[in-house]
Amino acid sequence: MQPTTKQNAAMDQLDFEHRVRFIAELARRLHEYGTTAPRLEKALDNVSGRLGLVSNILATPTSIILSFAVLAEGAGALPRLTQVIRVEPGDLNLRRLVEVDAIAERVFSGELNIESGLRALHAVHSGLTRRAEIMRVLSFGISSAAVAVLFKGVLADVVLAGALGLLIGLMASVVMRRPTLGPAFEAMAAFVAMFIATLVSAWLQPVNVNTVVMAAIIVLLPGLTLTSAVVELSTQHLVAGSVRFMGATAVLLKLTFGTVAGMQLANALHIESMPAMAMPLPAWTEWVALLAGSYAFAALFQAARRDYPLAMASSWLGYLCARFGGMLSGPEFGVFLSGLVVGSAANLYARLFNRPGAIVRVPGIIMLVPGSIGFRSLSYVFERDVYLSLDKAFSLIVILASLAAGLLFGNLLVPPRRSI
Numbered sequence: 001m002q003p004t005t006k007q008n009a010a011m012d013q014l015d016f017e018h019r020v021r022f023i024a025e026l027a028r029r030l031h032e033y034g035t036t037a038p039r040l041e042k043a044l045d046n047v048s049g050r051l052g053l054v055s056n057i058l059a060t061p062t063s064i065i066l067s068f069a070v071l072a073e074g075a076g077a078l079p080r081l082t083q084v085i086r087v088e089p090g091d092l093n094l095r096r097l098v099e100v101d102a103i104a105e106r107v108f109s110g111e112l113n114i115e116s117g118l119r120a121l122h123a124v125h126s127g128l129t130r131r132a133e134i135m136r137v138l139s140f141g142i143s144s145a146a147v148a149v150l151f152k153g154v155l156a157d158v159v160l161a162g163a164l165g166l167l168i169g170l171m172a173s174v175v176m177r178r179p180t181l182g183p184a185f186e187a188m189a190a191f192v193a194m195f196i197a198t199l200v201s202a203w204l205q206p207v208n209v210n211t212v213v214m215a216a217i218i219v220l221l222p223g224l225t226l227t228s229a230v231v232e233l234s235t236q237h238l239v240a241g242s243v244r245f246m247g248a249t250a251v252l253l254k255l256t257f258g259t260v261a262g263m264q265l266a267n268a269l270h271i272e273s274m275p276a277m278a279m280p281l282p283a284w285t286e287w288v289a290l291l292a293g294s295y296a297f298a299a300l301f302q303a304a305r306r307d308y309p310l311a312m313a314s315s316w317l318g319y320l321c322a323r324f325g326g327m328l329s330g331p332e333f334g335v336f337l338s339g340l341v342v343g344s345a346a347n348l349y350a351r352l353f354n355r356p357g358a359i360v361r362v363p364g365i366i367m368l369v370p371g372s373i374g375f376r377s378l379s380y381v382f383e384r385d386v387y388l389s390l391d392k393a394f395s396l397i398v399i400l401a402s403l404a405a406g407l408l409f410g411n412l413l414v415p416p417r418r419s420i
Contacts (some may be wrong), residue, residue: 016080018114019051020068022107024083025121027057027064029100034092035358036228037240040064050108060240061089061247089247092224094303094311094359099124101356132302133173139296140169140219146293148215149286154279156207157215160200164193164216186220186251190258191265193217198266201273209273213259219300220255222248223369224362226396230404290319297366307359310349314364318342322368332402335368339406340413347414357416361407368403 023044030040037059048055048068054077056067064085069077100121107117128136144165148158168189175181181188193216194209201207225248232241266273294315295308303311318338326334342364346357 016053016068016070018118019053020066020081020083022114022118022121023047023051023053023055023068024066024085025118026100026104027059027066028085028087029121029124030097031059031064031087032090032093033097033100034090034362035097037061037232037237037244038235041237047104047108051114058239059237061243062087089244092301092358092362094301094307094356094362096124096302097356097358098304098307105354128176128302133176135299136302137166137169137173139299140172141166142292142296143219143300144168144215146289146296147218148211149281149289150293151211151215152280153208153211153215154276155281156205156276157211158281160197160205160207161212161215164196164212165219167192167196168216168220184254186217186254187258187261189220190217190255191262192258194259194262195265198263198271198273201276202266202271206274206276208276217255220251222251224366225251226400227365227369227403227407230400231407234404234408290316293367294363297363301362301366303359303363310359311363314342314345314360315367317345318364319367332398335399336402336406336409338368339365339403340410341406343407343410344414345410347411347416351414351417365403365407368399 026047027040027044030043035043040059041057044057044066045055049071052071054069054071056079058065064087065082066085067079067082069079103112103117103120103124106112106120107114112120141162142165145158145162148161151157153161171185171189171192175185190213193213197207197209197212197216201209225244229241229245229248232238232244234241291312294312297315298308298311301311318341321338321341322331322334324334325337328334342361346359346361346364349355349360350357
């Protein structure tokens, strides 16, 4: 018996719904694991076309709006369905990003049907394992100590920054279990770092308090978010870029308020920090710090173990290109050159190995993102030093523009075949 027209219509509608459910879940997962709006929208457009749909997508850090029509009905077909997904700003998770990308590729190749692909997406584990959580805490400490070395701190600065980084990592683990503390986490972390650093400097061992605090909270500084915001604005994703930029500014404000509150409490208790003796570390410690820091950031980005060497190598590539360019023509050119080389290398890797270029791109620019400059700019505002604040703000804009331009020129030099 042949299916009736009504039965065919029902089967067509069911197939349409399965395809939409798969794309919607893919959108939610890509957003959850840190994909920016331009790459998310382009990836979903490509997926929709390969599944026989026409999509209109608007992605922001807090929501995704998807509208779908059937490609076979022609360019003027009206959307059959519009869906709104409420999401929270995602943290970068390179391991899960690779897993989700692999599932999409298996669906495209026919290895998985759409229903199986949807079940595979639902099965992707979003939380941290116990081992991953321990590595995350340790990475806070390692990255803080490494950054203190790169900031030319003395030995006492490095030790204290590493200890405070571990403490902030433990605080972050507590906040993950108690989400109500999340909105105040950055302010609490900065407050604790500033107060303890001042206390140690006054009573135990003189340290460079500003260097220690900056290194201790380095993981919380939204430099990568600011860079993503500028790239989104540069590519005319104005809503997503504006929202992301304001979100990063709010984080900087909380961090600045926390440090000022810690300083004021120390002043109220008449605790005065002592300046550290100028005893610079040997030159070779910079390379040890770069090695340790690149490992820590690979862990913080939750890369798969097999991708650690690649993520670390891309961090080294970005750092060395920035240093080389800085020696040639100043720090702005160094950042531009690094963004150009890293962006091109990420696109080339994605083309050659058919895997997400984010594995190369994100670790490659993490040492360059100017979150610390924005933090210093707002700190001067709280100290009522308007001129220094403006000077740092302009430096922030120039560095952000240089890095974003480098990444965009990298896309021109080696056009991306993949969106993520």
